[in-house]
Amino acid sequence: MKLKWWHGALAIILFLCILAPLASSLPDGLERVAEDHGFDSKIHDPTFRIFPDYSITGIDNEVLATILAGLIGTILLFGIGFGLAKLLKNKHET
Amino acid sequence: MHIPDGFIDVPVAVTTFVVTVGAIACAVKTTNHNLGEKQVPMMGVLAAFIFAAQMLNFPVVGGTSGHFLGAALAAILLGPWTAVLIMSSVLVVQCLVFQDGGLLALGANILNMGIISVFVSYYIYKGIYTLLKGNKAARLIGAGIGAWFSVVASATACAIEIAISGTSPWEIAIPAMTGIHIFVGIGESLITVAVLSLVLVTRPDLLELQVA
Numbered sequence: 432m433k434l435k436w437w438h439g440a441l442a443i444i445l446f447l448c449i450l451a452p453l454a455s456s457l458p459d460g461l462e463r464v465a466e467d468h469g470f471d472s473k474i475h476d477p478t479f480r481i482f483p484d485y486s487i488t489g490i491d492n493e494v495l496a497t498i499l500a501g502l503i504g505t506i507l508l509f510g511i512g513f514g515l516a517k518l519l520k521n522k523h524e525t
Numbered sequence: 526m527h528i529p530d531g532f533i534d535v536p537v538a539v540t541t542f543v544v545t546v547g548a549i550a551c552a553v554k555t556t557n558h559n560l561g562e563k564q565v566p567m568m569g570v571l572a573a574f575i576f577a578a579q580m581l582n583f584p585v586v587g588g589t590s591g592h593f594l595g596a597a598l599a600a601i602l603l604g605p606w607t608a609v610l611i612m613s614s615v616l617v618v619q620c621l622v623f624q625d626g627g628l629l630a631l632g633a634n635i636l637n638m639g640i641i642s643v644f645v646s647y648y649i650y651k652g653i654y655t656l657l658k659g660n661k662a663a664r665l666i667g668a669g670i671g672a673w674f675s676v677v678a679s680a681t682a683c684a685i686e687i688a689i690s691g692t693s694p695w696e697i698a699i700p701a702m703t704g705i706h707i708f709v710g711i712g713e714s715l716i717t718v719a720v721l722s723l724v725l726v727t728r729p730d731l732l733e734l735q736v737a
Contacts, residue, residue: 447574453581454590458588459582459591461528467701474532475530481624507618512571512611514569515610516566520557521557
C-alpha cells in the first residue's frame with residue numbers, strides 16, 4: 432500500500448498521545464475562576480463514568496493509563512471523522 | 526473551558542442544546558453538499574489531532590493552564606460547517622467517554638467551543654485574507670488573529686451562560702473568564718499558525734480544496 436500524507440499525519444498525532452502525561456495539571460481557566468470565586472462546589476459528579484479525566488479504572492499506572500486513554504480517544508475520533516466524511520461526501524462529484 | 530454539570534441551569538442547557546442541534550443539522554446538510562473525496566482523510570486527521578492536542582494542557586499565567594481548541598484550524602482547512610461537525614464529534618466523545626464536560630452542559634460546550642469559536646475565527650480569517658489580497662502571509666496573519674478571537678469569544682460565551690444561570694455574577698464571571706483566555710488565546714494562535722504553515726509548506730493543495 433502506498434503511503435499517503437495522512438498516514439504520516441496520523442503517526443505524528445498518535446505520538447502526541449505519548450506526551451499527554453506531560454500536560455500541565457494546573458486547573459484550566461474555568462476551573463481557576465470557579466475556585467477563586469467559590470462556585471467550584473456547585474459541580475455535580477457525572478452520572479456515569481467510562482474513562483473519567485482520561486484515566487482507566489484498573490490501570491494504576493497513571494502515565495500508562497493516560498497514554499492509553501489518549502490513544503483510544505484519538506483512534507475513535509479518527510474513525511468518527513473519517514466515517515462521517517465518507518458518509519457525507521458529495522456523491523455527485525466527478 | 527469544558528463546563529461541568531452544575532454550572533448552568535436547565536433553561537440555559539435546553540436553549541443551548543436546541544441551538545446546537547439546529548447548527549449541527551445545517552452542518553450535516555452543508556457538508557453533504559460540499560465535501561469532496563480528497564477531503565475525507567483530512568476530516569479524520571483533524572478530529573484525531575484536535576482531540577489529542579486538547580489533552581496537552583500548557584501552563585499560562587497565575588497557576589492556570591489552557592489547551593488548544595482547534596476550531597480555527599478546522600474552519601480554515603475545511604470550512605466552517607465541516608469544522609462544526611469535527612468540533613462536535615470531539616466534544617461528544619470527550620463528554621460521553623472521558624467525562625470531560627457535563628452531559629447537561631454538552632449543548633453549551635458545543636455552542637461555545639464548536640460553533641461560536643468556528644464562525645468567529647473563520648470570518649476574521651476570511652476578512653483579513655481578503656483585505657490583504659490573499660497571499661500566504663495574509664493567510665497566516667488571518668489565522669493567528671482569528672484563532673486568538675476564537676478562544677476569547679468562546680470563553681466569554683461560557684461566562685455569559687454561567688452568569689445567566691446565576692452561578693456567578695456577571696461582573697465577576699465575564700472579566701475573569703475573558704481575562705485568563707486572553708493568554709490562552711496566544712497559545713491557540715501559535716499552534717494554529719504553526720500547523721497551517723506546515724500544511725502550506727508540505728501540501729498547499731489541501732488548502733486549495735477548501736470550499737467556501
